Amino acid sequence: MPPADPHGAGQRSPHPEPAPDQPGRTSAWRGRGRHRDRVPTVLALVAWIVLTCHSLVPNSVGRLGSLLETLLPWTGLAVPVLLSAAFLRRSVPAGVAVLLLGATWAAMFGPLLLGRQSDAGANLTVVTHNVGAANADPVGTARTLLAADPDLVALEEITDDTLPVYRKVLDHRLTYSVRVGTVALWSRYPVTASERVTIDPGWSRSLRARVQGPKGPLAVYVVHLPSVRVGVSGFATARRDHVLTALDHAVGQERQQKVLLMGDLNGATTDRALAPLNSRLTSVQDEAGRGFGFSWPAAFPVARIDHILTRGVTPTDAWTLPATGSDHRPVAAKLKA
Known part of the structure; x- marks a missing residue:
């Protein structure tokens, strides 16, 4: 058996040196992060398309067009949820997409929330x-x-x-x-x-x-x-x-x-x-x-x-x-x- 190395040569150090950077793994994680950042953007755009193009949803299958239009005002709930997601991820594209959705919803339903006339002259x-x-x-x-x-x-x-x-x-x-x-x-x-x-x-x-x-x-x-x-x-x-x-x-x-x-x-x-x-x-x-x-x-x-x-x-x-x-x-x- 060879003699033991007095300086500990050939033995594992209790404090291993840090591993070198792994570019492939880091790039993968960054790619996944960018993919997650795209989710609120895509969802906001889908909600915007539903809001603006609901009349194109056919009624031939299950009257889905009528069902969607009955519940159309509720699409506004997507705005605060997706805006929060865009803010947390600091995603500018998602923020722009959500603001577009919010502006469209406000143009369609905002007058209902504000009211239009008074009861002056009612009989x-x-x-x-x-x-x-x-x-x-x-x-x-x-x-x-x-x-x-x-x-x-x-x-x-x-x-x-x-x-x-x-x-x-x-x-x-x-x-x-x-x-x-x-x-x-x-x-x-x-x-x-x-x-x-x-x-x-x-x-x-x-x-x-x-x-x-x-x-x-x-x-x-x-x-x-x-x-x-x-x-x-x-x-x-x-x-x-x-x-x-x-x-x-x-x-x-x-x-x-x-x-x-x-x-x-x-x-x-x-x-x-x-x-x-x-x-x-x-x-x-x-x-x-x-x-x-x-x-x-x-x-x-x-x-x-x-x-x-x-x-x-x-x-x-x-x-x-x-x-x-x-x-x-x-x-x-x-x-x-």
């Missing part, structure tokens, strides 16, 4: 509410509606059991009323005529009434369109869309100059399916409201599917009332009629 206050057939507190619901001091109240999902309850509360303030199936209208002004609007054969949940308003007659429609569902096959809207087409035709035939349509349309005004009706009538929320006016579900509203639409009258204010025993929230508006 008619209207409320519509899907009260819910399973509503356990119809008395409290009716009182919530009356707190808005309305001249017209339109209700959907009225049942034979709850109708007397609503009448008992509402009739004291709104002495004229009409009911057709599961929809009803109460009015402070005389209802001179009423009829069922046959847009959904087999169902009786739409009416037209002629109301002698403060400055002349109005044609008032109260409508409850078929429900839609989101499932494995997509956004099921076929029946609603069919009835919506019939409703649009009925409104198109209306000869009365002043028209008011209220009810649960089971669709947002951003949904392309409502475009024909939107071309004939004006959404009070879009015209005079502040905020998105989401009405469903009541616990945490994510979409505005309950509407007040007008023609020949001027919306001056629009808002959402407090939650009731229904799964919808009531919506209200002031009009200059």
Whole structure:
């Protein structure tokens, strides 16, 4: 056996010298970092494309276009999340892409958040509410509606059991009323005529009434369109869309100059399916409201599917009332009629 080296030669040092730089490994890590930096940029650009080109998303597969447009305002949530990611990574391209997304969203939806008009000159206050057939507190619901001091109240999902309850509360303030199936209208002004609007054969949940308003007659429609569902096959809207087409035709035939349509349309005004009706009538929320006016579900509203639409009258204010025993929230508006 060779003699031991007195200076420790041939033995491992307890403190090994640092390994030399490894350019290949360092470059790989830098490459991964750049890839991660591109993620917020790409996501912001994808969100921007969705926001600006939503009309190009086809409805042929699962009605995905309508579903996207119903939830379109929620794309704004991507802005603070992606902006934070861009800031943390100090990525200029990501920051620019997020600012582009934010500016586009603000241009589309900013006016809703700011509001547009005041209630000066309003002479008619209207409320519509899907009260819910399973509503356990119809008395409290009716009182919530009356707190808005309305001249017209339109209700959907009225049942034979709850109708007397609503009448008992509402009739004291709104002495004229009409009911057709599961929809009803109460009015402070005389209802001179009423009829069922046959847009959904087999169902009786739409009416037209002629109301002698403060400055002349109005044609008032109260409508409850078929429900839609989101499932494995997509956004099921076929029946609603069919009835919506019939409703649009009925409104198109209306000869009365002043028209008011209220009810649960089971669709947002951003949904392309409502475009024909939107071309004939004006959404009070879009015209005079502040905020998105989401009405469903009541616990945490994510979409505005309950509407007040007008023609020949001027919306001056629009808002959402407090939650009731229904799964919808009531919506209200002031009009200059």
